[in-house]
Amino acid sequence: MAATTETPFTGASAKGPFTTTPSATDPYTYQVGFGNRFATEALPQALPQGCNTPQKCKYDLFSEQLNGTPFISPRASLLHAWFYRIRPSVAHKPFKKMPKNPDLEATFSPLNPNVDFTPQDLGWSKFELPQKSESVDFVQGLKTIAGHGDPTLKEGIAVHVYLANTPMRKKSFCNNDGDMLILPQEGRLDIQTEFGKMMVRPGELVVIQAGIRFTVGLPDGVGRGYIQEIYGAHYELPELGPIGSNGMALPRDFEIPVASFDVDQSTWEMVVKLTGELFVYEQNHTPYDVVAWHGNYAPYKYAMEKFISSATVDRDQSDPSIYCVLTAKSKIPGVSLSDFLVFTPKWCVTRNTFRPPYYHRNVATELMGMMYGQWAGSATQLEPGGLTYEPSYMPHGESYSRWKEATTVELQPQRIGEGAMAFMMHISAHTGLTKFALERSGTLQPIPEDTWDGFHASFLDHLKQAKSDLESCK
Structure with missing residues (x-):
């Protein structure tokens, strides 16, 4: 009987770059890699080749750039993205200023009467969700807790909580003050952005940079969480130093949405935050009409359980x-x-x-x-x-x-x-700390008088030994 000749295993190639697999709790697919330059298209050949602004884009799409850093920034720090969309973002009605949200702050100066600085350590119990009789979406549920600096100076930070029980409907939010690091604590966030869709659960973080439009749905009915907003900077991975090439948060564990678009010509409400004030305008089409995009200025999420301690x-x-x-x-x-x-x-x-x-x-x-x-x-x-x-x-x-x-x-x-x-x-x-945090949150814990009472200076029990040791040194 002739011996079987095995065929060499050659020529096996990937069909494309790696993308994640949808799950029961997250129906979306993601590209991976912190800081990578991505290229993604929801329709074939929607991305132009060899240039960013061809005379005529396929499907008569409009080309539009979003910059996260100035044009002349060093190449290593340049952040931008190119969209190929059904309508340009500029197609909208005039702005209107919205009523002041007393719980939202952006400027943290001793001169701001809504902010106090204190050397006292403090704590807050769980921030309460809205009552069922109320209808509060993500934007309406933003409450500023703390911060420093000023977005007009491009330096500083704001810490917020969000407390919501209603999805944003036909409504988009754009924060022009800074990048938001959002941390769901209760309830997943179904986030639609110009770059695509992301489902973010408790235990994950999501970063949505300044200037990016997004809408938040609440698939679990409610949403509570934290936000760290930074002015004038962008999030980076820390240096690894002596740890070496591997450890901490691995770049490949960061997930970035793939292109996804809607055809929707209904009226949308567009809310913009600028220096802590809210403005609104209307447009007769969805902001989520990006058929293809490429670049490195894009939102991302990360499962913090993957962190390597x-x-x-x-x-x-x-x-x-x-x-x-x-x-x-x-x-x-x-x-x-x-x-x-x-x-x-x-x-x-x-x-x-x-x-x-x-x-x-x-x-x-x-x-x-x-x-x-x-x-x-x-x-x-x-x-x-x-x-x-x-x-x-x-x-x-x-x-x-x-x-x-x-x-x-x-x-x-x-x-x-x-x-x-x-x-x-x-x-x-x-x-x-804001007036909301100190006076209106309803969850500020009382300051106990006796936390540090009863500290016994055990050294005093050893005075005889200490005296003897000193004598022996003479």
Whole structure:
């Protein structure tokens, strides 16, 4: 019987670039890669070849550019995208100024009567969703908690929560003040953008840059979450330094929408935020008519469970900066505007180490929130949907009972944070709090008088030994 000759496995090629697979909770497909230049088309050959503005685009589409950085920025920092759309964005009615939203702020100066600066650490319980009798969409449910700087100076940050129970219908939002990092805590967000569609669940973050139009649906009926908005900068991946090529948030885990368009000639309401004020205009067509696009200025999402934690494996503690997912640069060289950190389950195996967070006075302001689970800290009341605030240079740390336990317990390898996810906004400047946060939120926790009572200076129990040791040094 003749021996079987195996055919060599040659010539196998990919049919196209990698895209994600839809799931039961996310019906959409995504391209992957942080900072990549993408090219995507919903109709074949809708993208022109060899130029951006041909005399006549296929299907008589309009070419339109969106710039996220000035034209003459260094090539390495240039951010822009080209759209090929059914109608240009300029086709709309005149603007009208909307009534002032008293819970929305953009300028954080001591001169702003709606902002206070305090050295007192504070906490908020879960921010309450709107009553069922109310109808509040994402834009209407924006509430500013804290911030610093001013969008007109292209420097600063604003921290908001959103509390909504109604999807945006025939309504689009465009934030001209800065890039928004949005963190759902309860309820998925079904986000339609000019670049395509994204479904974002609790445990994921989504970044929608300045100037991009989007609409938020609520497939689970409600939406509560956090927003970190940055002025004059864009989010970047932190440098890896001695960690090397791999670790932290992997670039390939960031997901970017593919082109998707609607044909809709009904009336749409377009809301624009500028210096914290809201403006509105109407247009007789959907803003989501982009048939194809290419570029590197595009929204993206990231599943924070994928973050690769690094920590010491023998003794001592690392600073929390090792949990940085995204960072934004300030105008001061070497100083970030804000670092966004995430705390996910991990192993703690250190020996001869005080394992809880060490006592600390930080130049940065720390704002912490929680997606789900239970916070292990002993001196703060952090719950999912709430916030804590540790102002710049003010001391914070664990309770005396936690210190006593941590300094006497037998150390064993320990899994910590199981079933929980928390985050920190590590903000470099003094951060003001809004009147909404301090007076109208209804969730500001009372300041306990006795949190730090009962701290025993155990050194005083060793005065005799200390005196003896000093005598022996003579």
